[in-house]
Amino acid sequence: MVETVMAATLPPAPDWASLIHSGCRVFVGGTASVPYQLVQHLIDHGRGFSDIEMVHMLALGDTRWAQEGYRNRFKVNTFFIGGNEVRRAVDEGRADYTPCFLSEMSGLFSDGTLPIDAALVNLSPPDEFGYCSLGAGVDIGMSAVRQAKKVIAQFNQFVPRTAGHSYIHISEVDACIEADEPLVELPTQSIDSVTERIGQYVAMLVEDGATLQFGIGKIPSATLKYLQNHRDLGIHSEMLTDSIIGLLEAGAISNKKKTFHPGKMVTSFAIGTQRLYTLIDNNPHIEFYPSSYVSKPTNIAKNDNMIAINSALEVDLTGQVVADSLGYDFYSGMGGQVDFVSGASMSKGGKPIIALPSTAKNESISRIRPCITEGSGVVTSRGNVHYVVTEYGIASLKGKSIRERALELIRVAHPKFRGELLNEVRQHYWVPHYQEKYPTDIPELGAIQLKKLNIQGETFYMRPLNPADERRLQEFFYSHTKETLRLRYNYDPKQMSREKSCNLVSVDQKSDAALCIVRQEGSRITIHAVGRFYYAPAANACEVAFVTRETQQGKGMATRLLRQLIDIARSRQIATMMAYVRAENTPMIAIFEQAGFRRVLSDDPTDVELVLKLEHVK
Known part of the structure; x- marks a missing residue:
């Protein structure tokens, strides 16, 4: 059925002298569906033309019209430079690159900025109703077809018939050739x-x-x-x-x-x-x-x-x-x-x-x-x-x-x-004078420094604290109640200046370690818990401390941070981890004891000193 319709209704072969002229603008269908044989037909049978502007988007494969030998006949004007003859021509000044948003390219054809004299396109053969598909390359090709004075097609059995607005009727085609050639294939690159x-x-x-x-x-x-x-x-x-x-x-x-x-x-x-x-x-x-x-x-x-x-x-x-x-x-x-x-x-x-x-x-x-x-x-x-x-x-x-x-x-x-x-x-004063340390990673966390957590049905992330958290840590501090501040700092601090906050987030993560648990809603990042240890080289020991936002307490955030910090300390072969907790802060004491910490005698009855011998942790 299709063959009968094609035989009866196909437009004639291109008579290029009646379709285009020197100095005109010709659109070439691009991406993986360039009509190569049609372009070759123009090269072979369109002798005598000069200064034809070849307009296209990304064109893969053999872009022969951009070769040095055709510089007098064709002048390339591309919206996107591919890694072939077109890039070489642009680099050598023989071709033009026109920057334009993809959504606005078609408007250049319709508003007369770049009027199209002829469109060369790769089409599927017409169906029994005479409709042909642009296949894998609808992009700006459909607009070029609608705006061009002449449409010249390469009917190609390899062009897929795609759903949507990809069809033109054979009556819209002024001339054609039949040439079957596979679309350009671009294999998936290996992932490093x-x-x-x-x-x-x-x-x-x-x-x-x-x-x-x-x-x-x-x-x-x-x-x-x-x-x-x-x-x-x-x-x-x-x-x-x-x-x-x-x-x-x-x-x-x-x-x-x-x-x-x-x-x-x-x-x-x-x-x-x-x-x-x-x-x-x-x-x-x-x-x-x-x-x-x-x-x-x-x-x-x-x-x-x-x-x-x-x-x-x-x-x-x-x-x-x-x-x-x-x-x-x-x-x-x-x-x-x-x-x-x-x-x-x-x-x-x-x-x-x-x-x-x-x-x-x-x-x-x-x-x-x-x-x-x-x-x-x-x-x-x-x-x-x-x-x-x-x-x-x-x-x-x-x-x-x-x-x-x-x-x-x-x-x-x-x-x-x-x-x-x-x-x-x-x-350039983009950051203040007191911002002296640059961010460092925690090597023990591996290549991915961000861990996704599901805590009681909510998504959080655990990651290293870093200098970019300066304002977030300040907001975290001012979210605390006086009681939380007293239990964490052993007194009631009134202020967390940007400079002090900067000092707390500017951590050399290769010696000390500071982690936070955050929630990210769009671009808004909120700190909900912070855990850190400070390393004392002389004793090969570290002191660990935590603070959790009041609304998140009791959900296990401190426990998760502690486990991660213990793992980091063990990897660094630190011998002992210590913690000092207010005696009345029984929930925090329980967290440490559940992790294997043991109480030791303290000179201050208001504080509980806890110690973990890391070589005994399994």
Whole structure:
């Protein structure tokens, strides 16, 4: 049936002289669905043309039109630079890069900013009704087709038929060729240990029932790997990759909690292997729409609990994100990052996340920078960023001052650059003179310094106390009753200055140890318990102490902190742990005694001294 319709109704082969002319603007369908044979047909049969502007988004594979040999015939203007001939042409000044938000690219065609004379697209063969699908590359291709004066198609049996708004009728096609060639495959990259840790941290920010957006690369792949035990996740993303297959197989994706297109996975293009292209073919659960719809921030925000996961090349200590350039060299494009960061920011319960490795070039360069590298451009502003994640943790930036942002970001920088970064920002008075110590990790906690806790049905996190907690610790102090302060400090302190708070959170975690249990609601972090020990080298002993927020007492937080501190002290081969507790503080005494501490004689009857011989702890 399909073959009969095709034979009867296919448009003629391209007569290029009647379709385009020198100096015109031609759109080329991109991503994994470039019509290579159609472009080759233009090259072979369109001799005599010059200065044709070839406009496209990311184009994978053999972008032969950007080669040096065609510089007089074609001039490339790309919205996104790929790692092929296009990047070389941009680097050599033979091609242009036009920065634009993904949601707004189509508008350049429709409002006359970049009028399209012809659109070259890869289509599935028409069905019995004459409808053809743009398949894996709806993105800005649909808009180009609607706005172009001429539409020239490559009918390709390998183009999947995708649900949603991906169809055009054969009557809209002015000329065509038939050429079957597989879509470009992009295998999933292997995940290294750094990427693995980033993925684990990002996954901690994702709750069951959230809707996800993600890009391509190792970090999204690692994140999705660690989401396989989640449930009722949804997808609203400008692109799909093979990484979603594992989530689907694990039963993590249902889309039923989505508040925009519930029950459906929504996207605009797909890049991956044949497994992915087979998955999207005639799949009614995965819908493709133009980028102007999928990446529109107000549409993104219609998804409650929208999680936008994007990467960057570098982030400065105020939170500015560089994503499309390395100094003066343009590297990729703006893509959908700003669209989804904005949409997730507006979403109820949404979380925009920037995830990147802390270093580049074999740990010789910090990606967390005092200021952005000369020549680089800001893609996402400091006001948009809520979270920055590296392999060293999660920096929460929303609502934070410049001082707080700098300290948060230094904490997730590579340890060997933290001192240098702190010295840089102190010169600009971004942090006060008394902020002298940079954050250190607790080696005994391992690669992931954050532990998720379920305490009586509520989610908390245990992690090292650090300089970025200065204000949080101050708030924690002022939340205490006089009785709690007296039992903890043995007197009634009236003030916790920022300077004193800074001193308490600026801990050398390789000798002493300080932990906190926090609850994170969006970007708001509240300290609910603190435990620490101070090491005395001469005696090879440490003194331990705790304080818990009154509303959380009796829930076992101090016990959890104590167990962790005992483990740390034992790993460091500390011989003895000591504690001094007010005699009337019987609940705290009980916690220590349950952990194996024994009372010893004390000169002060108002205090109880407790000692634990660590070599006896099993």
